[in-house]
Amino acid sequence: MIEDIELDTFINDVYEYYGFDFGNYSRASLKRRVNRIMQLDGFSSFYDFLSKVKYEADYYKRVVDEITVNVTEMFRDPSFYKVLRNEILPVLATKPFIRIWHAGCSSGEEVYSMAILLNEAGLLHKSILYATDINSKVLETAKKGIFPLRMMKDYSENYRDSGGQEDFSNYYIANYGNAKFSEDLIKKMVFSQHNLVSDTSFNEFDMIFCRNVLIYFDNDLQSRAINLFDQSLSILGFLALGTKETIKYSIGQGKYKQVQKEKLWRKIK
């Protein structure tokens, strides 16, 4: 285990050398992640590790990719997607044009899930899904829409649990252990790098997803992100967080109304 002061040194040096600020990430989680990558790469000395990070840009990239947690799945938390399907899509349907932002989209499974829902509601033609992350590697995967075939059994179960009625395998083509998702879905997506620590709002949206990203931030950075979403959300737009995340510590009561018991809020003012 590295010491607190070593973690601070790491944070400061990464900021100084590369301009990336981990200072407001959750300490507890960040420390575990740094320990984990040191162990994975066989470092016993923190300072050997640190100088490799500082002087080898490629290694720094690897470290950032490993520190950020990219675990994701399609139709993660099916009950959430069921509420989307039944309660939210009918509201979005009344809009002439639907703009969605997936902040911290990881390798895109969440974006493809939403595109499938929109497609089934007959709304995909008038929708656009912006998907952003800081990790360029996961964005490359997301753009391709190619996921491991072995995951499809779980995903089609999630899909069905979320109220999906179609044959899930219609959405992809199986090939050499991969599932390649349909171009009809991909052509409605725009992927780009965006950093929730330092970048600003870039559009106005009817719905914003930021699921299982805020848990890696401390309270201050969570507030920054939530306020950024607030600025980027149209009145009566929706904000979706992960099942254990909340806006309660970040934004005044009365501005948002929670949808049922889901981690889904509607901006009312």
Next chain:
Amino acid sequence: MEKNKVAANCKVLIIGGSAGSLHVLMDILPNLPAIRSFALVIVLHRKHSDDVTLEELLKIKSKTPLKFIEDKMPFEPGFLYVVPSNYHLLFEKNGTLALDSSEKVNYSRPSIDVSFEAAAEIYSSNVIGILLSGSNADGTAGLQAIQKSGGTVVVQNPTSADMPFMPNNAIQNMIPDYILTTEEILKFILLING
């Protein structure tokens, strides 16, 4: 036994278990009064990824009020916290809880090691860790971390465990402060509750 010293120090009582540990908790929880002086944390392995039934069940059985864990929620004495499925539970220095959905550890999320180690890091000698029945190696490294930082370590007596592997694994790799049967664990907690 220096239970008085242990009792005065305890801020976090954290219990980890896997297969065969639920009924141990069912025997213990209803017999405890509402705990006030420390926080009670339960980390259980579970099969289903999307369920809150365990929380509901333990809530009914416990006189200590249960708080459903949300990320960055204040961590306070006098409450029962049950780690949600599919997340690891961590502790922050500023007295809040943090969740983490990173890779499984010991094939488990939540992992007992992760929470034990995190508790040891923040609450050091004020932690009591109890490891119950299970057929997985999870928990041993966590108990070692608790012991190393001055906390107290309790292992369920393998002869009283449905699945002795997990407590046995701990006993083979370290010297726990106490090895106790279910009934003795109950008495131990009553004693530290004072």
